[in-house]
Amino acid sequence: MVLAGKRILLIISGGIAAYKSLDLIRRLRERGASVRPIMTSGAQQFITPLAVGALAADHVFTDLFSRQDEQDVGHIRLARDCDLVLIAPATADLLAKMANGLADDLASTVLLATDRPVLAAPAMNPKMWAHPATKRNIETLRGDGIRFVGPMSGEMAESKEAGTGRMAEPLEIVAAAEMRLDDGARPLAGRKAVVTSGPTHEPIDPVRYIANRSSGRQGHAIASALAALGADVTLVSGPVSIPDPMGVHVVHVERAEEMRDAVLCALPADIAVMVAAVADWRVASAADQKIKKHPGESIPTLALTENPDILKTVGHHTQRPKLVIGFAAETQDVEANAKAKLERKGADMIVANDVSPATGIMGGTRNSVKIIRHDAVEQWPDLEKDEVAARLANLIAEQFKPE
Numbered sequence: 001m002v003l004a005g006k007r008i009l010l011i012i013s014g015g016i017a018a019y020k021s022l023d024l025i026r027r028l029r030e031r032g033a034s035v036r037p038i039m040t041s042g043a044q045q046f047i048t049p050l051a052v053g054a055l056a057a058d059h060v061f062t063d064l065f066s067r068q069d070e071q072d073v074g075h076i077r078l079a080r081d082c083d084l085v086l087i088a089p090a091t092a093d094l095l096a097k098m099a100n101g102l103a104d105d106l107a108s109t110v111l112l113a114t115d116r117p118v119l120a121a122p123a124m125n126p127k128m129w130a131h132p133a134t135k136r137n138i139e140t141l142r143g144d145g146i147r148f149v150g151p152m153s154g155e156m157a158e159s160k161e162a163g164t165g166r167m168a169e170p171l172e173i174v175a176a177a178e179m180r181l182d183d184g185a186r187p188l189a190g191r192k193a194v195v196t197s198g199p200t201h202e203p204i205d206p207v208r209y210i211a212n213r214s215s216g217r218q219g220h221a222i223a224s225a226l227a228a229l230g231a232d233v234t235l236v237s238g239p240v241s242i243p244d245p246m247g248v249h250v251v252h253v254e255r256a257e258e259m260r261d262a263v264l265c266a267l268p269a270d271i272a273v274m275v276a277a278v279a280d281w282r283v284a285s286a287a288d289q290k291i292k293k294h295p296g297e298s299i300p301t302l303a304l305t306e307n308p309d310i311l312k313t314v315g316h317h318t319q320r321p322k323l324v325i326g327f328a329a330e331t332q333d334v335e336a337n338a339k340a341k342l343e344r345k346g347a348d349m350i351v352a353n354d355v356s357p358a359t360g361i362m363g364g365t366r367n368s369v370k371i372i373r374h375d376a377v378e379q380w381p382d383l384e385k386d387e388v389a390a391r392l393a394n395l396i397a398e399q400f401k402p403e
């Protein structure tokens with residue numbers, strides 16, 4: 001019953017999908033929400049304010065300079081006196097205005113003035129949706145914290161053209177509105193995170209490889225914890241024997257170079273947590289065939305070459321996530337080494353742990369970490385890896401709190 005008693009400001013812009021907004025109003029009101037509609041002049045070409053007002057049982061606001069509306073409500077109050085601003089349909093034009101901060105009618109002015117959560121249900125021709133300008137605008141709006149439902153793929157209402165651009169169905173929009181209103185418990189909703197986990201396997205030949213003892217437990221737990229707070233998580237995992245976490249998009253890789261490619265593919269992202277124990281070196285030229293043991297012949301030597309440093313690449317990337325976190329598995333001088341790593345890798349935070357064999361951390365279920373930032377060091381107690389993950393996810397969420 002998330003919607004019960006909630007005040008939805010529904011902005012209807014001009015597209016054929018506006019006919020579905022009439023049903024949307026009913027569905028929202030059935031669930032106990034009140035709906036205050038704003039229509040653009042384009043919207044009024046498709047459906048009438050009379051129909052919208054009758055279904056919403058409220059005045060329909062259409063004019064930025066209406067003397068009566070400005071006296072009664074005023075566009076600033078309109079923008080604030082609601083729990084959610086819902087735009088359905090959201091046209092390419094309105095999204096472009098929003099992305100650029102234009103305010104030349106009531107809908108765009110309210111959208112610039114609001115401090116409430118905003119959910120948009122785009123609807124447009126597939127070519128318009130696929131246009132680089134629209135893509136740019138959507139990316140900008142996502143960065144501004146605007147959330148989206150749809151568009152869906154399928155046949156367009158106005159033509160036989162198929163593709164992505166159809167507005168989500170009213171019930172899908174209702175579900176997304178419920179989720180958006182529930183975001184208090186999901187502080188990372190709408191944020192993208194990429195997490196690496198596990199070891200890498202660097203082939204020597206088709207049957208042998210260089211590896212390490214990482215189990216993937218800590219990285220997987222972090223991916224889960226971020227998803228639980230609502231983040232859209234891509235987990236790039238090296239070979240591990242633990243299951244994929246639920247609710248997370250998992251990309252399985254073996255080698256460091258594959259891991260780097262998968263991580264870069266997941267950009268842009270808001271958060272990067274590089275937990276994987278990436279092998280520092282790989283065999284310079286792995287053999288295509290199994291290297292044979294011939295009695296009496298000399299023992300082969302392996303020439304190694306450096307692997308890409310994924311954390312460093314991400315930390316210095318043009319699409320660097322807002323928050324870049326690395327791990328430091330050290331056996332000595334944990335803090336000093338982690339501080340140096342913070343600088344070298346372009347990270348905002350290093351989670352440092354002592355993996356000397358006596359601690360049993362590598363491959364174990366518990367972890368004792370120090371959180372090292374540019375301006376602070378914090379020692380956490382000995383915790384289960386799940387608990388370390390939950391705490392870290394909360395720490396990350398704090399960085400994304402709206403001001």
Ligand code: C5P
Nearest residue numbers: 274275276278308309310311326327328
């Ligand atoms: O330099 P070092 O291996 O100690 O750094 C550890 C941190 O850097 C971890 O966050 C690890 O995931 C990341 N790393 C990486 N790519 C490498 C080596 C380490 O992303 N090739």
